[in-house]
Amino acid sequence: MTITPAHVQARLDSLAKPSGSLGRLEALAVELAMAQGTCTPLTRPRRLVLFAADHGVVAQGVTPWPQTVTTAMVATILSGRASSTALAAAHRVDVRVVDAGVAQPPPGPYPCHYRASPIAPGTADLATCRAMDEAQFDAAWALGSDEAEAAVSAGFRLLIAGEMGIGNTTASACLTHALTGVDAETATGTGAGAAPAMRAHKRDIVDQAVARLGGARDKAALAAIAGFEIVAMAGFYASGAAAGMVLLLDGYVSTAAALIAEALAPGTARSMIAGHRSAEPGHGAALAQLGLTPILDWQMRLGEGTGALTALPLLDSAAALLCDVATLAEVVGQ
Numbered sequence: 351m352t353i354t355p356a357h358v359q360a361r362l363d364s365l366a367k368p369s370g371s372l373g374r375l376e377a378l379a380v381e382l383a384m385a386q387g388t389c390t391p392l393t394r395p396r397r398l399v400l401f402a403a404d405h406g407v408v409a410q411g412v413t414p415w416p417q418t419v420t421t422a423m424v425a426t427i428l429s430g431r432a433s434s435t436a437l438a439a440a441h442r443v444d445v446r447v448v449d450a451g452v453a454q455p456p457p458g459p460y461p462c463h464y465r466a467s468p469i470a471p472g473t474a475d476l477a478t479c480r481a482m483d484e485a486q487f488d489a490a491w492a493l494g495s496d497e498a499e500a501a502v503s504a505g506f507r508l509l510i511a512g513e514m515g516i517g518n519t520t521a522s523a524c525l526t527h528a529l530t531g532v533d534a535e536t537a538t539g540t541g542a543g544a545a546p547a548m549r550a551h552k553r554d555i556v557d558q559a560v561a562r563l564g565g566a567r568d569k570a571a572l573a574a575i576a577g578f579e580i581v582a583m584a585g586f587y588a589s590g591a592a593a594g595m596v597l598l599l600d601g602y603v604s605t606a607a608a609l610i611a612e613a614l615a616p617g618t619a620r621s622m623i624a625g626h627r628s629a630e631p632g633h634g635a636a637l638a639q640l641g642l643t644p645i646l647d648w649q650m651r652l653g654e655g656t657g658a659l660t661a662l663p664l665l666d667s668a669a670a671l672l673c674d675v676a677t678l679a680e681v682v683g684q
């Protein structure tokens with residue numbers, strides 16, 4: 351049976367509580383039920399797949415951090431001592447780490463939850479040429495899709511995509527500018543800490559890269575301004591949604607991937623829930639384009655899946671409400 355928001359609301363109204371008394375948690379329960387297509391949605395077991403890759407556009411001075419920080423952070427994530435892995439452990443989230451194109455991967459030996467499938471050692475510089483060609487786009491998409499299918503086969507019910515890639519907020523700003531229509535000024539934020547002059551330069555790079563597409567928004571155009579980890583996340587979302595998973599989105603980079611997924615696999619957004627609104631100024635417009643209302647607005651701006659992981663306990667609460675509460679009829683014998 352296909353459920354509607356009215357079905358879920360009727361279920362909530364039948365529970366042993368006054369109608370509407372759980373406020374916004376009830377709206378989240380409706381959203382979760384609709385995303386999973388059932389009045390008794392499950393948020394466990396859940397998996398975070400962290401996709402990592404490098405970006406040729408760092409040569410333009412769009413981020414204060416060197417590319418070696420991608421390598422260092424992948425190593426930190428693998429050691430379990432990153433912000434993302436600490437939150438994942440706190441909330442019992444299974445973690446996988448996928449190298450989709452890190453320029454200098456950390457030295458092994460690698461744990462079994464690490465997958466080395468680099469498309470190339472970083473994208474080309476989107477300011478001077480196409481970031482990737484269509485074959486690379488397809489390979490990155492297939493990598494993410496394969497990760498989603500593996501998670502489905504392993505029995506996971508809720509998926510989070512996280513990312514690590516110095517320079518990736520520039521690609522995300524290009525994608526958001528191209529796919530939502532917000533201007534480059536709004537789409538371009540400070541990322542991992544760009545000072546005002548660097549942010550203005552980043553905005554000009556974004557503006558020019560999208561202008562060069564001349565209005566094209568097809569796969570070839572998106573490949574010119576994307577990143578390997580971002581396209582892999584898009585493939586992950588599209589295949590996860592097709593298999594009935596709930597997709598809990600993270601911040602600006604994750605939502606740029608979601609915009610690609612919805613553009614190339616329409617309907618994917620129906621499975622998405624927005625964990626938070628990032629401090630990046632274009633994030634609100636990107637979420638609005640997907641028809642999503644963020645759970646949290648906590649000025650977070652890290653990525654790695656941290657915003658989604660912080661919102662996750664609220665989704666657990668929404669699921670518990672729908673699955674574990676007695677009905678009023680059971681309690682008062684009506």
Ligand SMILES: Cc1cc2ncn([C@H]3O[C@H](COP(=O)(O)O)[C@@H](O)[C@H]3O)c2cc1C
Pocket residue numbers: 412413414415419423513514515516517518519520540541542543544652653654
């Ligand atoms: C130590 C560190 C840890 C991070 N974890 C996520 N990001 C975040 O910042 C990067 C994007 O910002 P930009 O485009 O300005 O380079 C990505 O790696 C993103 O995941 C980090 C950034 C740093 C520096």
Ligand SMILES: O=C(O)c1cccnc1
Pocket residue numbers: 519540541542600601602603604628629630650651652653654
């Ligand atoms: O919102 C995000 O995803 C984000 C913001 C800043 C840096 N990295 C990621």
